[in-house]
Amino acid sequence: MNINESIVVVLTASAIFYGTPLIFAAVGELLAERSGVLNLGVEGMMLMGAVSAFWAVQHLAGPDWLVLLLATLIGGVVALATSLIHAVLSVGLRANQIVSGLAITIFAGVTGLSSYIGNVAHLGGQPALHEFTAVNVAGLSNAPVVGPILFHQNALVYASWAVVIVAWAYLYRTRTGLHLRAVGESPETADVMGVNVVRYRYLHTLAGGLLAGVAGAYYSLVITPSWIDGMTSGVGWIAIALVIFAFWRPELTLVGAYLFGLFSSMGFVLQARGVRLPPEVLSSLPYVMTVVVLVVVSTGWAKQRLGAPASLGTPYVREER
């Protein structure tokens, strides 16, 4: 038997495939949280990204790569616009960030605007006219073991690695990244240093929205190239949990995202191999494992040193510091 068809290789490759949207969404949420803004609207923003990216591939004409690039960007920009509501409410108007983020998900989510757009534009039930497919990088897709895992993925998988590297370098190797961390840990100090706290919070909440939109586009352009109401099925919430597992460090989101990609893909792979289990048990794996890992991470040792940004969730009001 070809080693590339062994269950370990197949599972690893599909863990990366299914984990990728989590990386985009989690790195985006991480940037927002590093500035002190908790955005619970990830699920809603992802669905806005998914529906608008799918609308774009159905209505734009051109070479595949150009249409897909534009569609992904449109998905990102629409989700960014959605996150602007959260930024205005929680940074500008000092509203409760938890309720405001929930409001984003109710407004844009399964029973909200994303579903409305899908209905009004008749997007449901159409096959995508353009979709991302796996690329054969440097002709290595058939190389044993590493071929299917590393060299035969779609373009967004490679983009997600770039996003992680850029986010890491930005946070730990640039002056603005240092300022960002200061804003999240102690906005008073950052303000005294001359950092514009409000501007940092706005911009990083918007960056989070952009990346959540790309994550959503991954669903409607890669995983199931179509539009289905609520197609992200809770991944936005898993992304928020992932930021906690990753101790707010971009490089660690890779580990968590692929672990959850593994849980998501395990169902399909096991079923294909004839393992008999109720489908609901397999579908509930990612959610149950999110709770389990969250419990493990939040009990003690790790939280002491690598905890959340100190100002996470609290509005900054200069007059009241």
Add this chain to the structure above:
Amino acid sequence: MRFERRLTTPRWLVFVVPIGSLIAAFAAAAVVLLLAGKDPLATYARLFDRGYFAPGALTNTLITTTPLLLTGLAAAVAFRMRLWNIGAEGQLYLGAVGASGVGLALHGLPGPVIIPAMILAGLVTGAAWAIIAGLLRAYLNTNEIITTLMLNYVAGLLVTYLIFDSRSIWRDLSSFSARAFPQGKPLPDAASWPVLNIAPDPSFAVTVPFGFLVGIVVAVVVWFLYGSTSFGFDARVLGDSPSAARYAGIKTKRVVVLMMGLSGALAGLGGASEIGDFRHVLDPRGLQQAGFGYAGIVVAALARYNPFAVCVVAVLLGGLANAGYSLQGPDFPAGLVGVLQGMILFFALGGELLLRYRVTWSRQRAQSAAVPATGEAGAA
């Protein structure tokens, strides 16, 4: 534009701001309708007609209102002490599972036995599901927002499993077609909750479901619990300042677990009412499409966590949701109700600012007003 913190909030503002945010939300959603080429005024006219004024509309609205009222109270009791139980959705499913299970198991017994048993089962199963997250939060410091949410998805899959992929007591296996197309087993007639008919004159008749009356009683109990018991006091202290609560010797872990259980019990009761008042069968698709748990958060936030306001807001949003279901079609796409709910929540949140701060527009006036304000605060 400048914000100055208010020392006291005028009483009239507490009423004006939520009403204003409702109006603003409808105005903003009108823009969404216009963009999609719909006539907002005609849409709203149909919405209100189908929600309240058409014959029989109010009766249907009250059926939709009942679970919303209970999930609204569930969110209100937890959110008021800053315990973010987003899991009313799953707790409601579990309540429906518990109540319908008891209703089916007690087949043959009279209503006065079955109905209290269903209520109790809904309370207990909802509370049990919520207490999972409550215990994790209290003893292992696990973020309850994420755990309650994840458990919503697990609860949804559990209900689906009971009807679609198992041979459980909830599933109808009596005929060949029921085995081929899975559906829930109907509850016995004695498990249907009673109704109260109000018909002051023949042209106007409303049927009030039993669950709605239970919900009103629960609202009074919640108000009493928060305002007049030492447990409610502990919960309020813990919500305002966890460290103060610890120093005061309040058993904070116990309060968190109990409050989570109470919140889950109320959501579970909502699920029981949905079975007893309306569905009389465990219907996974219907329960999940309704989204009562998430809508309850909108109810609680707009009511500013006040149990009596929750009753009023639930009727308002219940009418909206009821009209949304019955009008759904090409002229009234699904998703519009969620858009409206989201908008209402945005404006209610924005309106909070007006309650806490005085907004002044002119730079000059703001500066001259700010000086005595700080002086007063310092003197106080």
